[in-house]
């Protein structure tokens with residue numbers, strides 16, 4: 005006898021082109037939960053209605069479930085069988101029925117954190133993308149929308165708070181038990197179902213919508229965390245107001261709840277009326293959270309709230325359309341955060357992230373278009389491409405039509421598709437119709453992967469002095485896509501005239517839509533200073549050879565702050581790449597440009613702090629044919645040290661005087677702190693005698709986490725006595741605060757010291773380290789993979805450590821394990837020795853028995 009359910013799953017590839025509408029809809033669902041930490045009984049009643057013309061079996065997906073007591077229209081039913089984990093019910097000629105099924109689950113044993121699981125004594129759910137099938141049998145596809153009625157009952161003492169989507173319509177008590185009945189009036193796909201039961205306290209507030217409806221808001225956390233929920237609440241109210249003002253979107257229930265949980269695979273989840281969050285994106289106070297943490301809370305609260313329209317009211321037809329909700333919602337949260345803070349700084353941060361996470365993905369073996377054509381495990385497609393490149397593609401449409409027309413397009417989108425499960429194509433068509441633009445060629449962005457490369461060159465007609473910008477584009481081959489067609493690429497450009505003579509320059513939007521194009525610039529007496537892809541109007545790489553003095557001029561004078569930042573980054577990058585390849589011409593121009601920028605620091609210190617940061621080691625590597633991590637580290641540190649030493653007085657000037665009070669979260673105060681952190685890092689890199697003492701003093705004097713963490717991170721790079729002392733103080737002070745303890749692990753894994761891999765190995769044995777908590781795993785191992793020279797240590801110790809982690813973690817939490825694989829998949833970019841070591845680790849992972857679908861897909865694709 006073979007037991008099919010225990011044979012290792014041969015990965016099945018699912019294709020976008022195979023989409024078929026559901027044969028059965030489920031207009032109504034009633035769920036009854038008898039709650040328990042290690043045994044929860046679920047009774048589900050699905051009213052099903054046949055959509056197919058002819059009889060068709062009812063396919064209910066299941067994952068790890070055994071059905072008990074199947075009934076149809078109240079009768080015990082035997083016409084069902086299992087197909088793998090799925091339950092197939094034969095309903096004969098029926099066109100409608102009520103199907104009842106009971107299942108029993110063990111939340112405490114659910115280490116995957118998908119479906120219903122236990123976290124610290126509380127029960128909570130994560131259903132996107134395919135977790136609902138771990139709770140009960142169900143079609144579990146986003147184009148099946150149902151009205152939910154959820155009853156839950158459990159021990160009053162263990163679960164004093166019982167929450168689900170929608171409104172609580174009844175509650176009661178029975179002995180030591182109590183129960184609640186929740187009803188969500190809005191039909192929703194199963195991935196938006198949520199349930200929470202536990203001992204929680206609430207921060208309550210309210211918001212009055214534009215039509216005057218009062219919405220009760222609640223942020224639920226563990227006792228003791230309540231005084232760290234204020235910032236999240238402010239962010240929620242600001243988001244609600246912003247979505248009304250900017251997109252005309254009003255909230256649609258009387259209740260909006262957020263629950264924070266410590267064990268969570270991702271950032272947060274937009275379940276209808278009951279968002280569930282990683283504590284990391286809710287809890288913040290000045291003593292424990294940095295300014296960047298505050299921004300993260302604000303951005304993620306907004307993101308999940310905005311999903312109520314871009315995600316919930318209009319959802320996705322199938323998971324190939326994931327970017328429909330994620331790309332658009334990221335664009336919306338980026339715009340919101342820009343409006344709440346500094347637009348140029350927000351843009352710089354977003355582009356930095358895109359270049360750090362998405363460009364490498366798009367250039368490697370896991371490259372996929374924002375609307376993929378196939379996948380094996382959908383959890384592997386919650387990527388920087390779907391999210392961040394997806395957002396860039398929405399942004400380009402907005403740039404091409406301008407804000408008013410874009411709003412007409414989105415209004416039409418929401419109007420047309422409200423209550424539906426839509427596609428990316430539906431979105432594009434709504435923008436076309438509403439904003440009145442032809443997006444025929446633009447659609448290629450949805451289907452073609454790879455970062456387009458643009459080469460730019462300025463030609464001069466010697467006789468007339470006419471200048472022409474020659475542009476060419478190339479979309480590189482990616483897996484499964486050897487040949488690409490030219491795309492439509494909106495480039496904001498401006499050509500500055502240093503000689504007078506040309507008159508006023510205007511910025512213009514060039515739509516590059518052919519392989520090559522010539523753009524007349526007009527007459528310039530001397531070579532114009534060209535600012536191109538201003539504001540990063542398109543997610544592309546621009547190759548444009550410019551002299552140092554040209555970049556320096558733009559870094560100082562361009563009227564687009566983003567372009568100023570870009571010019572300085574390019575100057576730094578050129579200098580570093582030359583140094584790494586042994587063609588170094590000195591750091592003079594960079595030092596001067598940094599000094600220039602610093603001199604303007606009174607304007608927007610946050611901008612200055614971003615602009616004077618050197619490009620990351622990884623980004624420097626991305627410019628090279630073969631990445632040399634050791635040379636990159638050496639040269640980057642050398643340049644950082646040179647800037648630190650040359651501008652010592654300036655950096656000390658930044659640090660002189662008191663830091664802004666940690667409770668001051670104004671733009672100016674946050675920017676001031678950011679610049680102080682950068683200044684300290686430069687002084688330390690310069691190797692000044694008093695650097696460690698200075699960092700330690702800042703660490704000790706700090707009245708908040710921004711300064712404290714910046715000083716600790718700086719100390720962590722070195723080997724001073726102060727380093728050990730500060731790490732110890734930090735640990736003793738925050739050992740009971742998981743989010744802060746994550747930082748303690750993280751700064752050590754980020755350390756530029758040569759022994760960091762060994763330190764990480766040691767830290768993994770620390771009593772506070774656990775594989776059960778995804779935040780902790782990311783703070784140690786995720787930080788290591790971001791530490792280029794450490795992860796790529798020439799003897800392969802970094803690779804081995806990550807592969808060991810993947811192998812140990814996969815049986816517990818395949819989703820989080822699979823996220824650690826992409827760094828190993830970048831082997832093609834390295835020398836032969838490292839290539840062999842990286843491939844060997846991927847092969848070792850693949851040789852494990854019983855590997856998850858998640859890890860199998862990522863590792864096998866990474867070897868191709």
Ligand code: ARG
Nearest residue numbers: 132133270272273274383386
């Ligand atoms: N929709 C969530 C968000 O972006 C993310 C959920 C991810 N879930 C997962 N299993 N990968 O807001």
Ligand code: ZN
Nearest residue numbers: 307311330333
């Ligand atoms: Zn999202």
